[in-house]
Amino acid sequence: TQLLEQSPQFLSIQEGENLTVYCNSSSVFSSLQWYRQEPGEGPVLLVTVVTGGEVKKLKRLTFQFGDARKDSSLHITAAQPGDTGLYLCAGGFQKLVFGTGTRLLVSP
Amino acid sequence: DAGVIQSPRHEVTEMGQEVTLRCKLISGHNSLFWYRQTMMRGLELLIYFNNNVPIDDSGMPEDRFSAKMPNASFSTLKIQPSEPRDSAVYFCASSPTPSYGYTFGSGTRLTVV
Numbered sequence: 001t002q003l004l005e006q007s008p009q010f011l012s013i014q015e016g017e018n019l020t021v022y023c024n025s026s027s028v029f030s031s032l033q034w035y036r037q038e039p040g041e042g043p044v045l046l047v048t049v050v051t052g053g054e055v056k057k058l059k060r061l062t063f064q065f066g067d068a069r070k071d072s073s074l075h076i077t078a079a080q081p082g083d084t085g086l087y088l089c090a091g092g093f094q095k096l097v098f099g100t101g102t103r104l105l106v107s108p
Numbered sequence: 109d110a111g112v113i114q115s116p117r118h119e120v121t122e123m124g125q126e127v128t129l130r131c132k133l134i135s136g137h138n139s140l141f142w143y144r145q146t147m148m149r150g151l152e153l154l155i156y157f158n159n160n161v162p163i164d165d166s167g168m169p170e171d172r173f174s175a176k177m178p179n180a181s182f183s184t185l186k187i188q189p190s191e192p193r194d195s196a197v198y199f200c201a202s203s204p205t206p207s208y209g210y211t212f213g214s215g216t217r218l219t220v221v
Binding site: 006031033040041042043045049088093094095096097098099100101 | 112141143150151155156158163164199201206207209210211212213214215
């Protein structure tokens with residue numbers, strides 16, 4: 001069974017701070033996806049990374065896929081209250097396994 | 109496109125009752141996934157369909173759970189009889205292909221008392 005562990009579980013920061021969220025596995029994934037989930041809604045796809053070492057940027061969000069394709073990170077620069085939510089990584093072929101999630105709270 | 113539509117948004121039922129959750133896929137999406145989310149266990153895949161055919165139901169907890177996809181745009185998840193431990197948020201998600209990014213519905217929050 002492929003497992004994805006995310007850290008930290010919870011993160012509470014002030015607006016303007018930077019943060020990094022990690023997603024780790026002992027398994028190799030052909031690709032990894034990152035989702036953000038807001039209260040009362042389903043997860044929304046942010047990005048897919050497919051190549052070892054790949055870096056993708058989405059405005060203030062930077063996603064990196066590890067060289068060995070077993071881990072990924074999400075870095076947010078100058079966090080804003082609108083970034084608040086549950087961040088989930090997911091991987092797998094044909095069916096996605098979701099990570100344990102990082103719950104982020106950004107206070108004004 | 110209105111996205112993936114789930115109904116009802118909230119369901120409160122008594123133990124032993126039958127519960128049916130509904131999901132309308134995005135037009136043109138061929139893969140359909142049912143997930144359950146709880147604080148303790150996170151997002152768990154229950155079952156997924158490709159081109160209306162169930163491919164993997166290994167995540168279905170027990171025989172009380174069943175899922176159908178009678179046509180390319182609609183699916184149901186049924187729990188009969190329901191138990192308090194079934195309380196969770198149930199999501200369906202669709203995708204153009206199994207390996208593509210998923211579009212989730214807003215979920216059904218089920219409470220069994």
